[in-house]
Amino acid sequence: MKIQGFYKTVFLLFIFFPKQIFSQEKTAVSEIISKIYDLEKEKDPKCYATANRLEDFIYGTPLNEDARNLKIEVQKEIIYYIRKKGSEKAENEGLKFIQPKHIQPIINNLSSYTKNESEDYNFELKARTITVLKLDYNQYASVSYSYRSLLSVEQDLLYFSTNTLLPFNTEALELANHYVNLITLVTLQIADAKARENNVSFITKDIISSSWILVLNQFKNAENISKNEYPSASKNSNTTTSANNSIVKAIIKQKLKSYEKYNQLNASVFLRNIQVYFAKQKWPTDKALSNELRQYYLESLIQFTSALIQYSEKNATNNSNTIIRVDHVQNALNAFLPASINMFEDVNFFPNSETNQITIESYDLDAFRDSGFHWNILEYALNDLQKNNIKNIDPNAAELLVEGIAQMGVLVLRLAGEYSHSEEKKLLDVTDIQQGFTITQSYINTYDFSKKQVSETKIYSASTNNKSNTTFKNSNKKTGLDFTHKSSDWLSRHIRSYTV
Known part of the structure; x- marks a missing residue:
């Protein structure tokens, strides 16, 4: 496969543009970016790969690309719903910003959770309670996953929405970010369990979708999220000349x-x-x-x-x-x-x-x-x-x-x-x-894009040429079972303790 017209001219010299200073467009945008800065100036700007790896190891089963993309889209739907309802409440009071008092009741109508003595979160579902450990939450919240989704919603509102929604104030923004982080962790924990039950190596789009549905369908008001019309491109949208990235x-x-x-x-x-x-x-x-x-x-x-x-x-x-x-x-x-x-x-x-x-x-x-x-x-x-x-x-x-x-x-x-x-x-x-x-x-x-990579599970610390005196033996054929070891919860936590 060749990328015609895009890559082959990589060696051509052209004008070098110096850095320029760009003003931030909206108070809401600058507020979210400021929150991301507060996170990243202390804990380092987590790159795309590191952020994904933490999300994969938070419970053990990694997400494939489609699942991760859907996770972002659902986060945005939740954020928009909270923003829209909160804006209506604040506007009725003649205010210019959404405050925590406007969105806390909305969150309470979507979910029920409490903190225990260990500061772990107990998230109530109809059939059971999901516990999100304080350590897991703090590690996940150290990366700006939800703030990026909040920023993406802000971008969509800026270019697609005909309705002007009020922005969150600082405290309401933090509350929205906190809630989205928490409900995402609950969903990831359920998705991890589903993947293990189905003996699959990745959390797929179907698994993450069914997990979100399970979490959001616990309360009657949650169905309003799916009925909410998320802003999208319209004939009046000017998404090229007006934005300029x-x-x-x-x-x-x-x-x-x-x-x-x-x-x-x-x-x-x-x-x-x-x-x-x-x-x-x-x-x-x-x-x-x-x-x-x-x-x-x-x-x-x-x-x-x-x-x-x-x-x-x-x-x-x-x-x-x-x-x-x-x-x-x-x-x-x-x-x-x-x-x-x-x-x-x-x-x-x-x-x-x-x-x-x-x-x-x-x-x-x-x-x-x-x-x-x-x-x-x-x-x-x-x-x-x-x-x-x-x-x-x-x-x-x-x-x-x-x-x-x-x-x-x-x-x-x-x-x-x-x-x-x-x-x-x-x-x-x-x-x-x-x-x-x-x-x-x-x-x-010369790369074969159609060929699927075949990977073999190996213990890389083991010797490849010593066939005797081995501690572990592959008994799949003997037992008739096709068994593959998956990362355990304790191992994932051990790995994260060194990397995050």
Whole structure:
């Protein structure tokens, strides 16, 4: 499969756009972004992969992409319902903001939960009580899952809604975020149990859907959520020229500020990471050569990002969507840079290929992300595409876009370094970066996208050539059972204790 017209011009030089300062459009938008900043400046800006991994390990069974996407959409439906009803109450009182007193009764009509002495949450269902541990809630709430959904709703209201809903005040925003986090954890816990009962390795879209229905159907007022008409594109929507991705640009400003606050990583450390972890080859110390290499690498990544955004936009258009959603970026990334991610967040590129598989370890990708460089690249690409009236990008889609930028950024440097060493060079140069992109393109052109990856469950710490004196033996054939070990709840918690 070849991506014609989008990727092959990656080496062309073009104008480099400097960073610009963009004003935040709405008080509601800036308030949510401020909340995300408060989370990420202290606990670091969790990347897309890390956020997904925490969500997967919160109870043990990972979500597939369709399930995760549906989770976001249901969160948005709940948020919009609370926002709309809360706005009506506040407006009747002549207020300009929704307060907690307006939405707490709405939440009480949707769900019933209490805190016990251990500060765990007991969420009441008709047939049983689901307990969400304080530790689980705090870990999940440390990532801005619900705030991103709140921001996505704000974006949809800004461009699709003909009704002006009042914004949450700070306390009401925190309450809405708290409730959505809690009800999501209840749903994930139920979905995990369903997946284990059905002996499946992933929480699927059907499983997460039935779990949401089970949770939301406990109370008579919950059915009003599905009857609520969520705002969508209309003939009066102006989703290109009026928006100009200003919300995403505001997110970028927040991300860069968060990275700066959390990491305080300077350029010299990032340059060292390139030499030690990414390319594993020396960077030129000559200023002219260094600037040339940096400029070429930067511009090439901007070109890649622009192509990725345009291909994502094409997917959105083909699906009659006026906003680029996360599934549109997922499809684009699968076409541009096919990869699989394991439980340790290591990325295996071209997993269906027997000869071209490349694994980049999670700590190498973390070292790249810690600079916030991938968010800079997204900003530069958006500036370059400004004249194209590119569609608005959903906040969750933006998170995945920069994850793709980081993956490509490290992969190309790794291939460039290998090529440089094969040519017995002492320093990295522009030709090496060119070769890094060229090799990547050749792997894409020859990749079998139709082939399904066959994975075998192994204990990687065990010896592969010692067939005697083994402690464990595969007895599937002998017993007639097809048994596969799944991650247990205690093991998931143990892993999370080291990573979150």
